[in-house]
Amino acid sequence: MLIDDLRRDLPADRLVQDPDVIAGYLHDDAEWAPHGKPAVVVRPRTAEEVRSVVRACVRHRVPLVTRGAGTGLSGGANAVDGGVVLSTELMSAIREINPMERLAVVEPGVVNDDLRAACAEHDLWYPPDPASAPWSTIGGNVATNAGGLCCVKYGVTRDYVLGLQVVTGTGELVRLGRRTAKGVAGYDLAGLMVGSEGTLGVITEVTVKLRPLRDPEHTVAGYFSSVVDAGRAVAAVADAGLTPSALELVDRHCLAAVDRWKNMGLAVDADVVLLGRTDTPGAAGEQEAERMLDCFHRGGATWAARSTDQEEADALFAARRLAYPALERLGPVLTEDVCVPKAVVPEMLARIEATANRHDTLIANIAHAGDGNLHPLLITPPGDDAARERAQAAFHDIIADALDLGGTVTGEHGVGLLKRDGLAAELEPAVLGMHRAVKAALDPHGILNPGKVIPD
Template structure:
């Protein structure tokens, strides 16, 4: 058979139609793109990894994959914790890491226009130089990208007061399953024309389209924060303090929980001189201006004491206060150095935080599993971290059983299976338990309408019976 008459495969077409260097096929290179940071989430082997530089190149990739019936798995920085960016066998992983332009920062309209590969902290720094602020600040802000943040509707430390990514996305440009490059949303302060397709795309984890540009709302630069630290002898007492803050009607700009396992791991890694005497540390901040901020900080300190703090103080040392919040951000990578970490992402009503923390403690004992705890405690978003020794399969099985039990307990308390990490692969069963068959069918109907061939990130979020 003459090779000239053989049908051209999708990888050959990608090489031919895209500029040089865009397509990776070497197994060692593609393996690095085959998964995110989710421990034990299944992964496949991609045909190729493509790193487009423009929206038009993204469109070309989608068209080529559409024509060949090849799945497309969009990927940002790969910092996800639910398996949402994991490859499936025979797919093309489409990495937006090279799309890093900040196209516009408008101080009058208070918006920014960025490509999906822009790192969160890079955008925040660019905005700060113009007296503006982009609030969503996941702990992965120094590494995660805006595209990935949009895909999972990421939250962060200040979302207790300022909301999550969806609250700041005004508009999107994305490539549809048919290979069309379209815009949805707006640049104006208000607008209700048509269905909220922008909101639908935010949090869809790459299952409905490939995002190529994001327009985000900005805020003016805020006042310096007052920091309050509370030390507790039990995690349940810290939970009571969180409930007390909510009952007092306070809206802190951050309210974070970190236990001694996390502090010890961070200190062993970074040698920050952190105190690990307390079982749990609660970190609160308020950015209310002037005397109002002083009053809120004092009221928060009182709530910490009411919850059972052995020591609660308003910090007068900004360096020390910043170090504590830095430790909170570094907790996950510090624990990763000790062994495999299976990360939870449940969210419960704030009044249920102490009960849920108590149940997590009981689950850890019942399954003989070390569970460290960090949390965006102010909005009830808890991140129990299940740690197992490397290579210990029995410990792994116990941790996975504990993982599913934590989800069940959160749902029983009126919570949700994921607050900000997304459903991905790890939480599909939990999603089904949470929303029920009729709402799950509605989710599938949306997927069927926007991606009828099921080529965008197949198998993620909503599973289909085969």
């Protein structure tokens, strides 16, 4: 039996079979994404132990779902009936920080903010910064190609992954990628793993490139009477050729929820707040901040100014990061993650408003507005099945609108379970066939996170 093999190959404390403990590993943070009940949770400490788990699953043809911190929002880490959940939480070592090569080597369970703090001790910086950075892990960030607040200027996780150690669907432990600054030997298999959501392999080590610590940022804040006006300001920033280090949109629903939860004193008299930052050093940075401020005014800001109070500016950005967990306290939250071209951000925000009205659904808005990555948050009262059905209909309409405007169904949260139909609508059949061919080649037994990402 599978359990007997796992007990034989692994230390006894790696296996979890207590139903009360297993209950904490059943699903990620995606609202209403289905999940099963696994036979066992395994918490390995080494790559060799991961390989033993995969090989046991291959022998017994048992599904294997890899899980990081469980902060995902698409159902990508949800358990499968009778399968194994492999948690990387104990694989949390930072193995190397190399200032000369500007790289770090970490295990997949390292928390994003912990890596950033360790790099800062060497005057280095790891840019990808999802809002869940205080809790999410590097392995999960790689699995979903996470982005974050800085990605408008500095890119997403894929832009920083140099190499990976991975256990394949056949139980082979392999190294992909490189440690050098350049390299084009063979196919980019490391890049293929980034964003694959555990369907092509189990990540056991990640090598990421680092940047020098950046200069202090200048913050610009603007208040707007509607999300559409804020969207116009975002388009104006892009049209002006500016590349902010962050450009975030937060509406009054999010700010109010954070304030009620954390008592941060966010006395903001606006329906929408747009937060911009530039980290360009010296006089050029000052000029960029002034130009961004002008874009806010041209977009229709009711008030806009450069922040002279760093504590106040940091509080607003902290509120942006806390928006999702704050709204969760009000009731079930179905989170969208569409991305559209920057030029059509105003139109997409207008369509989201129309969708909210059409389906009688409360939709709060946060967004990495600078790169068109919008996160409408659909909020429903607990236990209200009719509201849930309306929210799910609105969810699908938002996806359709994003595709109609030349966008994509997911910018950074991944496909998981919630966006499989959206992926089928976005990709042409021949491209879906290529996805299935890659999956079959690297996971011939179909054990790795089955039922996720690729539509049936």
